[in-house]
Every structure is written in structure tokens, then in C-alpha cells.
Amino acid sequence: MTTPAKPTAAARADVPNDLEAFWLPFTPNRAFKKRPRLIARAKDMHYYTPEGREILDATAGLWCCNAGHSRKPIVEAIQRQAAELDFSPTFGFAHPPAFQLASRIADLAPADLDHVFFCNSGSEACDSALKIALAYHNVRGQGSRTRLVGRERAYHGVGFGGISVGGIVNNRKFFGSLLSGVDHLPATYNREHQAFTKGEPEWGGHLADALEGIVGLHDASTIAAVIVEPMAGSTGVLPAPKGYLERLRAICDKHGILLIFDEVITGFGRLGHAFAAERYGVVPDMITFAKGVTSGTVPMGGVVVRKGVYDAFMKGPEHAIELFHGYTYSGHPLACAAGLAALDVYRDEKLFERAKALEPRWCDAIMTLKGLPNVLDIRCVGLTGAIDLAPIAGSPGLRGWNATGHAFHEEGIMLRLAGDTIELTPPLVVSEAQIDEIMEKTAAAIRAAA
Numbered sequence: 001m002t003t004p005a006k007p008t009a010a011a012r013a014d015v016p017n018d019l020e021a022f023w024l025p026f027t028p029n030r031a032f033k034k035r036p037r038l039i040a041r042a043k044d045m046h047y048y049t050p051e052g053r054e055i056l057d058a059t060a061g062l063w064c065c066n067a068g069h070s071r072k073p074i075v076e077a078i079q080r081q082a083a084e085l086d087f088s089p090t091f092g093f094a095h096p097p098a099f100q101l102a103s104r105i106a107d108l109a110p111a112d113l114d115h116v117f118f119c120n121s122g123s124e125a126c127d128s129a130l131k132i133a134l135a136y137h138n139v140r141g142q143g144s145r146t147r148l149v150g151r152e153r154a155y156h157g158v159g160f161g162g163i164s165v166g167g168i169v170n171n172r173k174f175f176g177s178l179l180s181g182v183d184h185l186p187a188t189y190n191r192e193h194q195a196f197t198k199g200e201p202e203w204g205g206h207l208a209d210a211l212e213g214i215v216g217l218h219d220a221s222t223i224a225a226v227i228v229e230p231m232a233g234s235t236g237v238l239p240a241p242k243g244y245l246e247r248l249r250a251i252c253d254k255h256g257i258l259l260i261f262d263e264v265i266t267g268f269g270r271l272g273h274a275f276a277a278e279r280y281g282v283v284p285d286m287i288t289f290a291k292g293v294t295s296g297t298v299p300m301g302g303v304v305v306r307k308g309v310y311d312a313f314m315k316g317p318e319h320a321i322e323l324f325h326g327y328t329y330s331g332h333p334l335a336c337a338a339g340l341a342a343l344d345v346y347r348d349e350k351l352f353e354r355a356k357a358l359e360p361r362w363c364d365a366i367m368t369l370k371g372l373p374n375v376l377d378i379r380c381v382g383l384t385g386a387i388d389l390a391p392i393a394g395s396p397g398l399r400g401w402n403a404t405g406h407a408f409h410e411e412g413i414m415l416r417l418a419g420d421t422i423e424l425t426p427p428l429v430v431s432e433a434q435i436d437e438i439m440e441k442t443a444a445a446i447r448a449a450a
């Protein structure tokens, strides 16, 4: 590779809005830089471009900003915390907001999920949960339980653990052999049986029984954990079919396998409850969370674990570290302050209840898009929905890219894209009039991409 002369740092910094240096994640960089979709500020339900154009946020950022944007109580809590305590380690030391936030999250979690391990993202949360599962069996003398089971079409972030149990081909195929000893359950989506379903599909609960097949193949004594999203968000809003999660729980119980719910998206109100586990009445052994915990304001993730899991580690000499895992920024003071303030807003404004109450209205509204050109299926659950568009022959993803570009530049709305699927996941403060506006603008974008 030849090395062309590089402009000096001073020359580069002198160019206002030079788009070159930033390599955007999960983005077609060249297409983006030809026609950038730039955001300069945000308030409540809206983003604003650098020129001041208003953009309706139909995505809660990236399924994060459940309380809406730049909310005063959260902003002020972060400012106060930065002035009070900028950073303190949580290895061997700790600070009050970390304990307070852990207690608040444990209170929101179901049953005896009452201990919280902090990290900084959903990816770290998933890898942490998988490591806790492996270590849990180890400390109980069942070190042969090393297999992990994920699911096709799952997204568990981008760490090596997460992509190994995840089920998105492009997130896996470029990155080598991944973790060994991973199996996958089949995806729960089937258009033939489920198209245009509101909420949880009737068909598909039996797909959980594939876990018995995996147990039969490898023996339960080799399997540590199963990880699933109660609603698979990143591959296009795939709610668990009726009875599916209950069946998974029963099979895990039968064989001593830990069940992990990845609630990075579904946590903090998205499905009308603090956690989707509550909606489905199923108690997992661990719940991963991120995003909504701080309403997207400061990076934070974590794992809530059941008492029995935590207690299994609390053996041996008291001066000895029980779990050799953690991040410099686990329980960062700014994230904890943001989390506490976000939870206050959720509670005071009853936003989880609001999401639940709006769900029928939301689902009716999104289903009005049925019949538009190229719409193959529409799904919705909680305050979340997805519209599958027919791909342009030979150019998968292009119709979706065009639709979301038209939406941003011409309609003034931010839509999330997964392949040719448009995902709608507004902040939980969305008004009924804004629900209608979202559907009108989305319809216009779908028509423009026909």
C-alpha cells in the first residue's frame, strides 16, 4: 500500500465540517458523505439539522431516548454530577450513585433479579452476561457447561461473544471463527404464518422446542446458557410468538441451563413495562440492559442477575475477588446520575404505562401503511414497529436507504433502517398527533422509494 502525503493536522482542522476523518459505524460511508444526514441539536421529540431544519424523531435516536431529547431534569443531573464527582473507580472503591442506581434497577426487575453489574453498552452487557454464565457454572463445579445458545436473526452487539451467539450474517462472516461451541435456535419469524400481526404472533411458540434438539445433540451437561431478545429489534421487530418464552424457560429449567433475556432494546418501557420479562410473565436468570437506562444521554449498560447467580459467587475468602471481570467505566458517576434522573422521569411521567396505553393506537396507525407500494409485511409491539419493503432486484438495502434518505431530507423525519426494513421506535413521550405525523411521513417516504 502506498502512503500518500497527509495534510497537516492544522490544515485538516481548519476545514470546517470536514467529513473525511470520521469512519461512521454501521453506515455506508461514501453514500453518507455525498449527502450527509447531519444533526446539530435535539429537544423532546425533535432533532434539528445544522441549518435549523426540524426532524421528527421516529427512532428514539437508536432505541435509546425513551424520555425524549435533552430533558431538563436529566441534563441538570449530569451537569451537577460532573461538578461534584467526575470519576471514581469501581474496582475496590465506589460512589453513592452507583449503589442507588443498582437498587432502583433491581426494584424494577422482576422476582429475585436483584443484583446489577454495570458496563457501558449493550455489547458489553451481552458479553458480560455470557461470561457470568460460564463462570457461574465453573464456580459451582460444573465447568463442563461451556456451550452457549443464541438464535438466528438475533443481535447481541458487536463483541466477540455477542456476534458469536448473534444471528446476523454480515455481523459474523467477516470476523473469523468466532467463539467455538455456539449453537443457534431457529428464528421465530415466518411471513407465511405471521404477516401483518399486531403484537405477539399466534404461530411459532413450538420453535422453542428446538432447544430440546440441541440438548439431545450435545447433552445438557455441556450447555451453559441460552440468550434471546424477547423481541428481536435489530432485524426488524420480531416479537416472541405466544408461548415461546415460557417454553424456553421450562426447557432451561429442566436441564439446568441459564436463560438470559437481552433487553437492551426492550428494557425501560419500550414494550409497556420496565422489562419485557414482566410483559411475558417469564423470569430469566439474567437481563441485559443499556440504551434507555439513561435515556441515551450517557453510555451505560449492565446485567441484572438473580440472587442465586450472585450468591453462587459469594464463596471463598472474603478478601478475594469473586468475578474477574469489569470495565474502567463500570458505574461511571455521570452515567449513574443520568440513569437516576431518567428513572425519575419515567416514573413521574408514567412513561412505561403510557407506552402500554398507546400500543393499540400505535398498531392501528402503522397498519394503515399496508397496501403501499412494495410493503411486504408490517409488525408492531409496544411502541415499536417495522415495515418490510421489497428489495430492489440485485441491490438489497437500496430501497430502504432511498426511503430513509427521502424521509430525512424531504419529509423531516428520522427513520431507522435494517436492510430494506423501516423501523419505527419513537420516544415514549410521542403524542397521538405525532403518531399520525410519523405514519404520514413514512408513507410519503415509502411512495418516494417505489
Ligand SMILES: Cc1ncc(COP(=O)(O)O)c(C=O)c1O
Residues within 6 Å of the ligand: 120, 121, 122, 123, 124, 126, 155, 156, 157, 158, 229, 233, 234, 262, 263, 264, 265, 290, 291
Ligand atoms: C438487543 C441488543 N443487544 C445488544 C445491543 C448492542 O448495544 P450497543 O450498541 O450499546 O453495544 C443492541 C443494540 O441495538 C441490541 O439491540
